Amino acid sequence: MIWLTWRQFRGSAALTAAVLVVLVTALGLTGPDLAGEYAAGIAACVPAETCPDFFDRFFGAYDLLFLGLTLVVLLVPALIGLFWGAPLVTRELEAGTHLLVWNQSVTRRRWLAVKLGIVGLAAVAAAGVCGLAVTWWSGPLDRSAVPEMAQMAPVVFGARGIAPMGYAAFAFVLGVTVGMLVRRTLPAMALTLAVFVAVQAAVPLLVRPHLMPPVTGTFELxxxxxxxxxxxxxxxxxxxxxxxxxxxxxxxxxxxxxxxxxxxxxxxxxxxxxxxxxxxxxxxxxxxxxxxxxxxxxxxxxxxxxxxxxxxxxxxYRQQASYQPLGRFWPFQWIETGLYALLTLGLAGFCLRWIRSRLS
Amino acid sequence: MTAVLEAHALGRKYGRRWALRECTVAVPAGRVVGLVGPNGAGKTTLLKLASGQLGPTTGDLAVLGGRPGNTPAQLARVGFVAQDTPVYPGLTVAEHLRLGARLNPRWDASLARERVARLGLAPGRRAGRLSGGQRAQLALTLGLAKRPELLILDEPVAALDPLARRDFLEGLGEAAAAHGLSVLLSSHLVADLERICDHMIVLVGSRVRLAGDVAGLLASRPGLGLEDVVLAAMHEGAGR
Structure with a gap:
C-alpha cells in the first residue's frame, strides 16, 4: 500500500519538491545579505536615534517582496487542499479504479489511512519548509515592519512559524473529505477552496483574538x-x-x-x-x-x-486599547496549530468512517 | 450442492429507490455461473454486495460462508473484476502486477507473469495505452493471480469487440478449470455466457426466474436453444 501510494503521488511530490528547492535556494542566497543590511542599518541608527526612519526606509524597500512571500506561504496550504486533497478519492471514483484497488486484499479503511498518512505528512513537510524558510528570511523585515504588517497582524501571523503546517494538514484532509462527499473532482476543488478560505478568514476574525484574554490598557497620546x-x-x-x-x-x-x-x-x-x-x-x-x-x-x-x-x-484624554502583545506570538502559534491539528484529526476520523460505510 | 453465495431476502436501497429487493439466490460452488437479466434487474448491485463494495439494506448474504466485506481475509478470498475493467492509465503493466503483489498475500506472481507474457502485453507499456481487450485481460490477470476462491465479474466483456470477447472468455474458462475456481459473471448477452458457463441464473426484477445447470435446462426444453430458454424466463418474469 505504501508503494502504491508513493507510486501515485511521486509525480506531484517531485514537482512540489522542485519548486520548494528553488524557493529555499533563493531565500538562502539572499537572506544573509538582507540580515547584513539590517544589522548595518541598526548599527548606524542607534547612536543617531533615527531607527524609526531606518525601519521605514528598510521595510519600504522590500515591502513588495515581503508581501509576495507572505502570500506564497498563505497559498501553499490552499493549493495542497485543492490539488492533493480533493482529487485523492474523486480521481479513483471518476476513473472507476476504486473498484480495482478496493478489491485487492486491503480494506478501504487501510487504503485511506495509508494515503492520508503519507500524503498528509508530505503536505505538512512542504508547508513547514516553505513557512519556516520565509519566517527565517523575513526576520529583519518583521522587526522593522509597520504595525499593520507586524508578526502578530492577522495576515502575517498565518505565514510565519509553525501555523502553515497546521493549515496544510487541515486543508489536505478537508479536500479529501469534500471529495468523498461530492465525488467529482472539479466541484470538490471549488468547494474545498471556498470552505478553506472561509475558515482562514473566520479564525483570525473570530477565534484568534480570544485564544488568550486580551490585555487592556490606557495610554497617553x-x-x-x-x-x-x-x-x-x-x-x-x-x-x-x-x-x-x-x-x-x-x-x-x-x-x-x-x-x-x-x-x-x-x-x-x-x-x-x-x-x-x-x-x-x-x-x-x-x-x-x-x-x-x-x-x-x-x-x-x-x-x-x-x-x-x-x-x-x-x-x-487617553487611548484605551485592548491588544495581544508580541510576546504571545509563539503561544498563539502553538495553540492555533493545535486547533488545526484537532480539526484535521476529526475530519480524518470522519473520512475513515465514511469510506467504510457510505462510499461505494 | 454447497453454495459459494447465498442470499436471502436481500435488498439494497439507493436513497429512496430500491436497486435490489427481496432477492433470494444460491450460487453453486466449483462452477462457472452466468447471471443474466435485463438492465436494472439488480445484477451489478448484487455483485457489489457480494464483493463487499456495498452493504445490504435488508436481508442476509453469505459469500464463501462469511460476510462479504471489510476484513482482509474475506477480501483475499473473493476476486472482483468491475464493469469496464478499470485499470490505472498511468501505471505500466508491470506496475499493475507489482500492485497486485503488494496488496494480496496469496498473490501468484508466476501465474501473472506467464499470463501477461502469453497475452503479449509488454510489461513496460502504460495501461492507458492498451486496447480495450488488453485492458480487460490485464484486469482479469489481476483477478486471477490474487488466487481467490470465487471470482466475480460484472459485465466484463460488454465493451469488447467479438474477437477480444472470445479471447477473454476462453482465458477465463481455462483459468477456472485449471484452478478449480468458482466464477460468477454477469452479462445481458446469453451468447457470451453460453460459451463458458455451466450454470445459469436468470434475474428479473431482483427475483430468480430460472436457475440450473445448462445441460439440465436444455434437456428440460427439447428443441430450444439456451437463449430461447432464458428469454422465455425473462418474459415470464416481466409479465408478472
Missing part, C-alpha cells in the same frame, strides 16, 4: 498612537488615533483602540463614518483651535506635535 492632528479653521480639533499601535508594545496586535474622555467614556466624539482601517478620528475635544498650543500656529497634521498633544493629555 503620543507619537506612537496618534497619526496626526488637524483643526478646521476655527472649528473643532481632529485627532487621528491609530487603531494598530499602542505605545511601549511594538508589534502588538491591537484589537480595539478608542479615545476615552476624562470621565473614561469611550468613543468620545468619535466621528461616525470617519473611522478607517488604520485610524479613528475624534473631534469633539473641548480645546481652543484659535489660540494656545492647538491654535493655528500648530500647523496641520504634524505627527507628534507635542505641545498640543500634551495639552490634550493634560485634559485627561
Amino acid at each position: 503620543g507619537r506612537e498612537n496618534v497619526d496626526g492632528i488637524a483643526a478646521e479653521r476655527g472649528g473643532s480639533l481632529h485627532v487621528f488615533l491609530r487603531t494598530s499601535a499602542v505605545p511601549g508594545h511594538p508589534g502588538a496586535w491591537v484589537l480595539s483602540s478608542d479615545l476615552a474622555d476624562p470621565s473614561g467614556r469611550l468613543g468620545a466624539g468619535t466621528a461616525e463614518g470617519l473611522a478607517g482601517p488604520s485610524s479613528t478620528v475624534a473631534r469633539s475635544i473641548p480645546i481652543s483651535t484659535t489660540s494656545g498650543p492647538c491654535g493655528p500656529s500648530m500647523g496641520a497634521a504634524t505627527p507628534g506635535a507635542h505641545p498640543c498633544l500634551d495639552a490634550i493629555n493634560r485634559l485627561g
Whole structure:
C-alpha cells in the first residue's frame, strides 16, 4: 500500500519538491545579505536615534517582496487542499479504479489511512519548509515592519512559524473529505477552496483574538498612537488615533483602540463614518483651535506635535486599547496549530468512517 | 450442492429507490455461473454486495460462508473484476502486477507473469495505452493471480469487440478449470455466457426466474436453444 501510494503521488511530490528547492535556494542566497543590511542599518541608527526612519526606509524597500512571500506561504496550504486533497478519492471514483484497488486484499479503511498518512505528512513537510524558510528570511523585515504588517497582524501571523503546517494538514484532509462527499473532482476543488478560505478568514476574525484574554490598557497620546492632528479653521480639533499601535508594545496586535474622555467614556466624539482601517478620528475635544498650543500656529497634521498633544493629555484624554502583545506570538502559534491539528484529526476520523460505510 | 453465495431476502436501497429487493439466490460452488437479466434487474448491485463494495439494506448474504466485506481475509478470498475493467492509465503493466503483489498475500506472481507474457502485453507499456481487450485481460490477470476462491465479474466483456470477447472468455474458462475456481459473471448477452458457463441464473426484477445447470435446462426444453430458454424466463418474469 505504501508503494502504491508513493507510486501515485511521486509525480506531484517531485514537482512540489522542485519548486520548494528553488524557493529555499533563493531565500538562502539572499537572506544573509538582507540580515547584513539590517544589522548595518541598526548599527548606524542607534547612536543617531533615527531607527524609526531606518525601519521605514528598510521595510519600504522590500515591502513588495515581503508581501509576495507572505502570500506564497498563505497559498501553499490552499493549493495542497485543492490539488492533493480533493482529487485523492474523486480521481479513483471518476476513473472507476476504486473498484480495482478496493478489491485487492486491503480494506478501504487501510487504503485511506495509508494515503492520508503519507500524503498528509508530505503536505505538512512542504508547508513547514516553505513557512519556516520565509519566517527565517523575513526576520529583519518583521522587526522593522509597520504595525499593520507586524508578526502578530492577522495576515502575517498565518505565514510565519509553525501555523502553515497546521493549515496544510487541515486543508489536505478537508479536500479529501469534500471529495468523498461530492465525488467529482472539479466541484470538490471549488468547494474545498471556498470552505478553506472561509475558515482562514473566520479564525483570525473570530477565534484568534480570544485564544488568550486580551490585555487592556490606557495610554497617553503620543507619537506612537496618534497619526496626526488637524483643526478646521476655527472649528473643532481632529485627532487621528491609530487603531494598530499602542505605545511601549511594538508589534502588538491591537484589537480595539478608542479615545476615552476624562470621565473614561469611550468613543468620545468619535466621528461616525470617519473611522478607517488604520485610524479613528475624534473631534469633539473641548480645546481652543484659535489660540494656545492647538491654535493655528500648530500647523496641520504634524505627527507628534507635542505641545498640543500634551495639552490634550493634560485634559485627561487617553487611548484605551485592548491588544495581544508580541510576546504571545509563539503561544498563539502553538495553540492555533493545535486547533488545526484537532480539526484535521476529526475530519480524518470522519473520512475513515465514511469510506467504510457510505462510499461505494 | 454447497453454495459459494447465498442470499436471502436481500435488498439494497439507493436513497429512496430500491436497486435490489427481496432477492433470494444460491450460487453453486466449483462452477462457472452466468447471471443474466435485463438492465436494472439488480445484477451489478448484487455483485457489489457480494464483493463487499456495498452493504445490504435488508436481508442476509453469505459469500464463501462469511460476510462479504471489510476484513482482509474475506477480501483475499473473493476476486472482483468491475464493469469496464478499470485499470490505472498511468501505471505500466508491470506496475499493475507489482500492485497486485503488494496488496494480496496469496498473490501468484508466476501465474501473472506467464499470463501477461502469453497475452503479449509488454510489461513496460502504460495501461492507458492498451486496447480495450488488453485492458480487460490485464484486469482479469489481476483477478486471477490474487488466487481467490470465487471470482466475480460484472459485465466484463460488454465493451469488447467479438474477437477480444472470445479471447477473454476462453482465458477465463481455462483459468477456472485449471484452478478449480468458482466464477460468477454477469452479462445481458446469453451468447457470451453460453460459451463458458455451466450454470445459469436468470434475474428479473431482483427475483430468480430460472436457475440450473445448462445441460439440465436444455434437456428440460427439447428443441430450444439456451437463449430461447432464458428469454422465455425473462418474459415470464416481466409479465408478472
